[in-house]
Amino acid sequence: MKRSRLAVIAVLASLCACGPSGAGLVSTVAGTETIVLPRAEQPRAHRPTLERLKREAASSGRPLEEVVKRYASRVAATSSPKPTDFEGYDPAVTDPDVTIDGIPYAELVDLGTIARSEGISYEEAIDRFGSQSSNSRVIDRLNAEFPDEISGVRYVDDHRGLRVGFKGPIPARAIELARTLPMEVTLIGGKGFSAAELRRAQDTVVSWLRSRPEVATMTAHPDDETGQVEVALQPKVMPGDAEEFTRGLQLPRLGNPYITVEVTLSAESVAVRPL
Incomplete structure (x- = not known):
């Protein structure tokens, strides 16, 4: 998305600070x-079956992806009540519950696609992305417990x-x-904010900007690394003084000094129109 020469980034930390007027300056960088x-x-990821299939692929000269599919088909044929001897049979489609070393075969198929799109080997794709399902379970527990x-x-x-x-x-x-x-x-x-607070801050900022008559289009994105709500905004009339314009938006206080708002003005549409 192109920006005009007047595009200015205004970090409005002071507008989002909480506390009574005259309170001491609070650092926007948490003591981490x-x-x-x-x-x-x-x-280490424990994948004895895939290691065996790697050796089989190396000794037979066949691609590992092909060897994995043959193995998944054999597993499906012995464990599934569904017919598996028809032309075009694919266990990833017919038997989504087939797994190899805890990895759903459907994911192993996807890893082949990723390998080709990333220009890496199938083995490397498995090494880098093969733990996604188990990782997601741990991440879900972290989010649930904290x-x-x-x-x-x-x-x-x-x-x-x-x-x-x-x-x-x-x-x-x-x-x-x-x-x-x-x-x-x-x-x-010690980052000073939670993801839930950052999402609420974004909702507050978006709701406010949607009500402003001087806003033509806008979009917002929370950055959980920095604690910023990043806003791209197209004014109905591009101002001569961008900083004065952003001050005039009178953004609401967010109640957390570690969460800031960054506004980038654009002379072109940023697609999302205020309601």
Whole structure:
């Protein structure tokens, strides 16, 4: 999306600060703590069947993806009451419950597509992305056990690592759960906001901007790394003084000094029109 030369980024932290007038300045950078769980010290993914299939592929000269499909078809034929001997049979479609080392075969099919799109081998795709289902279960537990503390969870380093942020101190239970993941995990505590608070802040900002007559179109996105609500906004009339325009929006106070708003003005449509 192109921006005009008048496009200006205005960080409106002062407009979002909480507390009574005249209160002392509160830093917008939380005093964070970081714990890194190196991959070398994390559990390795246990995939004995896939390791055996890799050896079979190497000895037979057939692609691993083909060997995996043949194996999945054999498993489905012996465990499924459905017919598996028809032309075009695909266990990923007919028998979605077929798994290999805990990985649904349908996901292994998807990993073949990912390997081709990323220009990597099927083996590397399995290594990097094969734990998605089990990782998701751990991430779901983190979100369920710490709904008011989690500030964000995201994959990093091409899915080779995970970053988990917390509003306050890193809970011991979170470290325990993170130690079950087969990848490097970075836990960051003391960020000063939760993901739930950041979403509520975004909703508040969006609701307010939708009511402003000077706004033509706008969109917003929460950044759980920085605690910013990033807003792209097209004024109905592009102002000569962008900073004065953003001050005139009179954004609401968000109640958390660690959550800020960044507004970028655009002379062109940003697609979402205020209601």
